[in-house]
Amino acid sequence: MKPLVAIVGRPNVGKSTFFNRMIGERLAIVEDLPGTTRDRLYGDTDWNGRDFTLIDTGGLELGTGTPVGQVGLTGQPGDLMDHVMAQAQLAIEEADVIVFMVDARSGITSADEDVATLLRRTKKPVILAANKADNAARRLDAVEFYSLGLGEPIVISSIQGSGTGDLLDEIVNALPPEEEEEEEEEEDVVRIAIIGRPNVGKSSLLNAILGQQRSIVSDVPGTTRDSIDMDLEFEGRKIRLIDTAGIRRRGRIAVGIEKYSVLRSTRAIERCDVALLLVDASEGLAAQDTHIAGEIHEHTKGVVVVVNKWDIAQQQRREEREGIYARPEDEIESAESYREVIAEGLKFIPYAPVIFASAKSGYHVKSILENALKIADIRFVRIATSRLNEVVQDAIRRHNPTVIRTKPLKIFYATQARVNPPTFVFFVNDPQAVHFSYERYLENRLREAFSFKGTAIRLQFRPRTKEMAR
Known part of the structure; x- marks a missing residue:
């Protein structure tokens, strides 16, 4: 940080x-x-x-x-x-x-x-x-x-x-000395941030995961003003949970301490490996949810979309269908409809799994952690250079690069530069010739080939030097 x-x-x-x-x-x-x-x-x-x-x-x-x-x-x-x-x-x-x-x-x-x-x-x-x-x-x-x-x-x-x-x-x-690389024993700690706008149940989810009251729970938006770190073990894995204050749209941020909480929440996104983006099922997908999701994507983090308060949303739906017997398949139908809404509103993170949960009742809380840990593991996957270039060359054969300003893009080879987040470097004749649509195409091909579900990946394009060409 x-x-x-x-x-x-x-x-x-x-x-x-x-x-x-x-x-x-x-x-x-x-x-x-x-x-x-x-x-x-x-x-x-x-x-x-x-x-x-x-x-x-x-x-x-x-x-x-x-x-x-x-x-x-x-x-x-x-x-x-x-x-x-x-x-x-x-x-x-x-x-x-x-x-x-x-x-x-x-x-x-x-x-x-x-x-x-x-x-x-x-x-x-x-x-x-x-x-x-x-x-x-x-x-x-x-x-x-x-x-x-x-x-x-x-x-x-x-x-x-x-x-x-x-x-x-x-x-x-x-300035304080630059932080040194984490000690080896810290490398096994998965950092999971609970992110969302105010009053969507972040502290309740933290308490449900911990199994005890370790954070203030209130129906008043903005109760949690500081980020709170909690360490726990889950199925033999070390996890550091980061509970945060709610993020609001800039124009809605009140003068005073709440605005400072926004910076805290943003910094929590920077610190985490995987973000749990909480959405209030009883209110639907809000514009601010989309804004937060975009911030998680820009920071190249893993993400699980948690549709919280699902029990409340189902109760509201049953009340709306007053007098009609609620069949078990009704919940499945409503979940699929909600999933379509999320897919449309968060179309820029199609890789994110969606989990319907209730922090209050504990419904699917275990599944949230299981998915977050799987995503954290995926972020450390390293692809062999030979296999990576096979996929890239196959993608080029299927769809030639778009010509920008009469200069065709040539991709010479690719390599994985780092993990967490998975970062791939493409050496090309001219980085300016890479159209954003073709970059998205290459990202989709990498996702298909290597199953980077739940995490953003980073693609970088660099010119090939004369030394590389020899």
Whole structure:
């Protein structure tokens, strides 16, 4: 997982301008008005070979409203500044490195001193950045920020870009060491994340799997705010379960702690081998379910679609058929209809098995784990290069590559570069000549030949060098 770097400071010191420059796009709204940034924004960047995630936070004004974090952490309503401060406090708590940004143009303010007092209490690395130092005079005046007690200020101009390289050097130096490869005994642990929008029964499923109450269960959406890891053994296999907060569409994410939970859930997808995508059978397939499935697919993870609350959906169906005797085959018929709906809505992951279950009653919970373990094993399958190229050449004979810009695609050979996820590298004359439809065709042929059921696979196309041709 990428380390987190939080940018904090009072309003209108240029945090969003710096954020936008670092991630290379204008994601944060930038205006010369205090408090423009209200929600936290996240963006990935890299420097000197280190990848990390930047968090752009709203401005801190500690002298206003209720204590920092009180409203966001309790979930009680409050004014806008309470929410902004709660978000910033959450970012500070989770970050690996904190960049405290001040304004070299206006000098030290009482708000800067308040934030500095807060940051001196944290055990996290804090880097002081004096922004808006657009000329020599302001760069010299920045020495006054030494009095904040947070070390030497790094003088920068986010608009001009001057000094940002020095700041990034300091950030990278302060990041925790890169995680080493997992120890051998950890290689046998299958990491399974329970993913879904709020209130679909994620915590209930976790409890059903564990066989005991190890996580809060509530009908209130968003009860689980942090990812929770649980270790267990199932049929002699070691499993690490990751319970997560529900993911909502961005426009539906409330100000405060829930937005932070979305990042936690996304990071849980990154950490897992197989994701259990929970769908509420009583509500049907929602647009947000499709969004989450797309995120799992983009991260090239294994996936099981779990249609949870199937007993409730069946009861609703029986009530709708009031007065008509419910035959056993009715459930099979409704399951097949639901399967068709899922196949249409999640057509981009046709490889995902669909299991109808009830976390509350335990119906098919064992089958969920069995399927997840099978998928985890499939992700470690390694295909012999000779056999792989037989399948690829046969696919080419059946269907020649599409011609792009009058240049025909030539595939010389393929090899499997890695497992978990299964990754195949195709050496071609021109990667730009690979049409997305032909890439999909090759993926389907690999799936047919090697049964990669339940997991996404990755295809990469690289030009063949002169050395390879010899």
